[in-house]
Amino acid sequence: MTAVTDQDHTDQPEHPERREHTGHTEHTEAATATNNTNVTKNAKNTTSNKTEERDNALRRAGTSAAAGADTAPEADRATAPRHARVGHGDSDPPPSDSSAESPAGTSEVWDDGLIARRVTEGATEPASLVETRHPGTQPVASLAYDGPLRSRLDALRELVGLSRTRLDSRTLAEAGRVLDEATARRKLSGEHTVVAIAGATGSGKSQLFNALAGVAISETGVRRPTTAAPITCSWSDGAASLIDRLGIPGRLRRRPVQSPEAEAQLRGLVLVDLPDHDSAAVQHREQVDRILKLVDAVIWVVDPEKYADAMLHERYLRPMAGHSEVMIIALNQIDRLPGEATDQVLCDLRRLLDEDGIALGEHGEPGATVLALSALTGDGVGELREVLGQFVSQHRVAARRIAADLDSAADRLLPVYATGRRTGLSEEARDEFSARLAEAVGATAAGEAAERAWLRNANRACGTPWLRLWRWYQGRGELSTGPMTLRTQADEEATARQRVEQAVRTVSERASAGLPAPWAQAVREAAVRGSQGLPEALDDLAARAGLPPGRPPRPGWWPAAVLAQVSMTILQVVGGLWLVGQIAGLLAPNLAVPVLLMLAGIVGGPLVEWSCRMGARGPARRYGQEAERRLREAAAGCGRARVLDPLAAELLRYREVREQYVRVTRAGTAVG
Numbered sequence: 001m002t003a004v005t006d007q008d009h010t011d012q013p014e015h016p017e018r019r020e021h022t023g024h025t026e027h028t029e030a031a032t033a034t035n036n037t038n039v040t041k042n043a044k045n046t047t048s049n050k051t052e053e054r055d056n057a058l059r060r061a062g063t064s065a066a067a068g069a070d071t072a073p074e075a076d077r078a079t080a081p082r083h084a085r086v087g088h089g090d091s092d093p094p095p096s097d098s099s100a101e102s103p104a105g106t107s108e109v110w111d112d113g114l115i116a117r118r119v120t121e122g123a124t125e126p127a128s129l130v131e132t133r134h135p136g137t138q139p140v141a142s143l144a145y146d147g148p149l150r151s152r153l154d155a156l157r158e159l160v161g162l163s164r165t166r167l168d169s170r171t172l173a174e175a176g177r178v179l180d181e182a183t184a185r186r187k188l189s190g191e192h193t194v195v196a197i198a199g200a201t202g203s204g205k206s207q208l209f210n211a212l213a214g215v216a217i218s219e220t221g222v223r224r225p226t227t228a229a230p231i232t233c234s235w236s237d238g239a240a241s242l243i244d245r246l247g248i249p250g251r252l253r254r255r256p257v258q259s260p261e262a263e264a265q266l267r268g269l270v271l272v273d274l275p276d277h278d279s280a281a282v283q284h285r286e287q288v289d290r291i292l293k294l295v296d297a298v299i300w301v302v303d304p305e306k307y308a309d310a311m312l313h314e315r316y317l318r319p320m321a322g323h324s325e326v327m328i329i330a331l332n333q334i335d336r337l338p339g340e341a342t343d344q345v346l347c348d349l350r351r352l353l354d355e356d357g358i359a360l361g362e363h364g365e366p367g368a369t370v371l372a373l374s375a376l377t378g379d380g381v382g383e384l385r386e387v388l389g390q391f392v393s394q395h396r397v398a399a400r401r402i403a404a405d406l407d408s409a410a411d412r413l414l415p416v417y418a419t420g421r422r423t424g425l426s427e428e429a430r431d432e433f434s435a436r437l438a439e440a441v442g443a444t445a446a447g448e449a450a451e452r453a454w455l456r457n458a459n460r461a462c463g464t465p466w467l468r469l470w471r472w473y474q475g476r477g478e479l480s481t482g483p484m485t486l487r488t489q490a491d492e493e494a495t496a497r498q499r500v501e502q503a504v505r506t507v508s509e510r511a512s513a514g515l516p517a518p519w520a521q522a523v524r525e526a527a528v529r530g531s532q533g534l535p536e537a538l539d540d541l542a543a544r545a546g547l548p549p550g551r552p553p554r555p556g557w558w559p560a561a562v563l564a565q566v567s568m569t570i571l572q573v574v575g576g577l578w579l580v581g582q583i584a585g586l587l588a589p590n591l592a593v594p595v596l597l598m599l600a601g602i603v604g605g606p607l608v609e610w611s612c613r614m615g616a617r618g619p620a621r622r623y624g625q626e627a628e629r630r631l632r633e634a635a636a637g638c639g640r641a642r643v644l645d646p647l648a649a650e651l652l653r654y655r656e657v658r659e660q661y662v663r664v665t666r667a668g669t670a671v672g
Contacts, residue, residue, distance in 0.1 A: 140238035143190035143398050145182075148666070152406055153182055155663035159413075162657045166522050167416060174412055178405045181294065184245065185398055192239045193392045194246070194270045196230075196291060198316075199301035200309060201276040204332040207375035208301055209233070209273040212266075212385065214257035218273045228275060228284065230291055235269045242270055246291055265389040278311055292316075296398045297326040297391055299384075303333045304341075307349050313356055321357035322411070323404040324368040326397055328387060329353065335374040342372050410665040417661040421514035424651055429510040430644060434636035436503035438628075440496045441538045441635045447628025454620035455613070462561045462612030464605040465569055497535045504531040504643055511647045519654045526650050530643035537642070541634040561612045568608060572601030 145153070160175050199205035206218040213233045232243050233254045243253060256266075274291060275284035292298060300317070302309075320327065331349060334342045350360060350370060361367030369387050373380025391397045438444070508527035512520035575597030581587040582594065 140189040140191045143186050143188060145186060145399055145402070149399055149403055149406075152403070152664050152666060153179065155660045156406065156409070159417075159657055159660040159664060162653065162660065163416075166518050166653075171413070171416060171518075175409045177293075178402075178409045181405065182402045185402065188241050188245065189238055190395060190398065192234075192236070192242055192268045192270050193297065193395070193397045194239075194242055194272065194295045195297045195299060195388065195391065195397075196272040196274050196295040197299045197301060198274045198277055198288060198292065199332075200278045200303075200306050200312060203301045203303045203306065204375050205299075205301040206273055208299075208330065208332060208373070208381070208384075209271065211375045211378065211381050212256075212271060212388070213254070214259070215254075217254045217256075228281075230275065230287060231273045233271045233273075235263065235266045235271075239270045246272065246294055248272070265385060266392055268392045268395075269388060277316065278309070292320075296401045297328070298323070299328045299330055301330050301332050302349070304331070304337055304345050307331060307345065308352055313352060317353065317358060318356045320408075321359075322407045323401065324359045325361070325366045326401045326404060327358070327368040328384070329368055329370045330380075330384060331370070331372045332375055334372045334379065335377050346370065346372055406664060410661070413661065416516045416518050417658060419514055419516055423514040423654065425507070425511045425644070425647060429507060433503055433507040433644065434632070434639060436499060436506070437538065437635040437639045438632040440499035440503065440535075441542045441631060442496070443628045443631040443635060446542070446631050447624040449624075450627035451620045451624030454623045455616055458612055458616035458620070459609070462565055462609055462616075464565065464609055496538075500535045500538065501531065503639075504528070504534070507643065508647070511651065515654060519650070523647055523650045526646040527643055530646050534638065534642050537638050538635055541638055542631060544634075557615065561608060561615075564608045565605060565612075568601045568604035570601070571597045571604065575599075575601060 156175055157179055160172050160179065163172060197205045197209050209218045209231070210216045217233055218231050229252055230246070230248050231252045231254060232246070232248050233256050234243070235256055235258075272291065272295060274288050275281075277285060277288045279285055298320075300312075302312070306312070329349065331342075331346060334345075337345060350362075353360060353368065353370070359365070359367035361369055371380055371384055371387070373384060375381065504527050508524045511527070512523040515523060575594040578587065578594035578597065579591070582589050582591065
């Protein structure tokens with residue numbers, strides 16, 4: 001890291017301008033040279049004690065980042081600028097070669113704003129830049145999540161587990177990242193708050209970083225991009241693991257100027273200066289995107305010229321709209337705005353933030369804080385310190401960031417868990433599916449056949465012998481239709497298979513209606529798997545649950561009907577024989593009696609048959625209905641086991657994940 005070539009605090013009384021000296025020049029006065037020599041000698045005498053004390057403290061804190069600083073020559077450390085000596089750095093930044101004194105005795109320094117300014121600074125280093133060292137590191141408590149937040153994290157973990165077999169890994173990647181980061185952050189310090197300063201090129205974020213630290217830590221200048229790597233500054237010990245999580249090496253870790261007010265107000269703050277998010281270097285933008293996902297809060301630094309930059313709003317602010325409670329929008333360089341222009345720019349900035357969906361906490365409600373300040377003059381920096389002090393003292397920002405990440409992950413998962421439509425399989429759809437299967441298996445036709453068989457059996461038992469003989473003769477004379485029967489049977493089987501496939505498609509479409517695409521696809525696949533082998537299973541059931549072997553059962557009145565029919569036949573035979581005997585002269589002529597007997601038998605036989613047929617209709621209908629019911633129940637049971645139950649299991653799994661998703665997106669969950 002190169003030395004600071006411009007200063008950020010020219011007009012701040014409490015932070016006077018500082019610059020690094022490259023050595024003695026020929027313009028240095030003799031008195032100044034003498035004083036510097038004395039300071040150098042004193043520094044040499046005290047360097048060994050300070051180095052040993054610092055090494056012991058760093059060993060107790062488990063910090064190994066100061067090894068590079070300890071190997072430097074004592075004279076170099078004594079004469080190095082005090083603001084370049086840091087608590088967590090591996091090496092001291094080299095002095096700048098770009099600062100030169102003018103003939104008038106003043107230095108030309110340029111800030112990192114869009115408009116360069118000439119500023120003057122004193123040639124001596126203020127005493128307030130002496131670094132404060134802590135003798136040791138006290139153990140810090142890990143971050144604790146409250147009950148509602150833990151419940152939401154558990155629900156998200158359960159949601160991811162239930163969804164792995166139904167959703168692809170890319171869909172669940174963000175949810176998995178949130179769970180991993182929440183677990184990692186919970187194991188780290190809960191007494192520290194990590195805040196990143198992000199901004200575009202020339203917005204003055206490095207100036208603001210230095211103003212908050214009270215020392216020129218981050219390099220500023222007109223060269224772009226100036227900040228090539230993230231730099232961190234910690235106001236207290238115990239944040240090493242948090243900084244390690246950010247991937248910032250020890251040589252880029254700094255300590256601010258310690259004062260009683262700053263230490264009490266910002267104790268626990270870890271400030272990170274990020275590279276420019278619109279840098280031409282791809283690796284700079286990648287570092288910004290990576291660290292923004294790990295910090296607890298973000299300060300977005302904008303300037304009057306680029307506060308409406310489309311890249312800032314579309315790539316960062318709009319996607320992070322749900323993180324408004326952990327965001328600060330700082331309008332920097334207001335010293336460049338004349339008159340009431342600051343209020344106008346602030347008003348327009350708030351309008352843009354509102355269009356981005358970022359809630360603004362202007363009247364006590366939760367939301368982003370919008371400030372106007374000037375890192376160069378110090379105007380508004382104190383207000384920013386107060387806001388950061390509230391962030392640090394509450395110890396809730398990290399939990400709020402995790403809750404916001406949960407909300408963001410839930411919003412991304414919304415299309416795969418909710419559609420706003422009713423889902424499920426209604427009883428009407430189930431009944432229709434069973435009816436279609438019964439129709440495919442021929443339950444109605446089987447019932448009708450059973451009814452006809454019962455009637456036919458009744459006719460055979462109660463019909464006249466002459467009619468039965470005639471029917472036997474007709475049946476004997478009919479020609480065989482075997483090939484046509486076989487072809488008709490094959491057509492019926494093909495039609496039945498088509499009916500089964502149509503029934504499965506219909507019920508799967510109704511079951512998947514209203515479901516998100518992944519779950520609808522899972523439901524349809526379950527239906528297809530269940531339909532395999534269903535027609536064959538239905539055929540087996542029809543054969544086993546169809547008509548029982550043998551003749552249908554007979555009612556109790558059938559023997560009496562058969563006896564009556566036999567009596568009518570006997571009357572016909574007796575009357576006929578009597579009449580033949582009279583014609584042959586064997587019997588006395590008396591036509592009335594044999595004729596009456598024959599008429600009684602001839603009329604009584606069909607009458608008995610008709611009566612039996614009328615009486616057999618009810619039992620035959622009940623017999624056919626019973627056969628149809630058995631076949632329908634068998635078809636419905638087969639369809640339920642193979643298709644409806646797998647569909648119900650998929651719908652139940654969706655309801656479970658839907659309940660977990662509702663727990664994750666609980667709007668009323670409070671954090672902190």
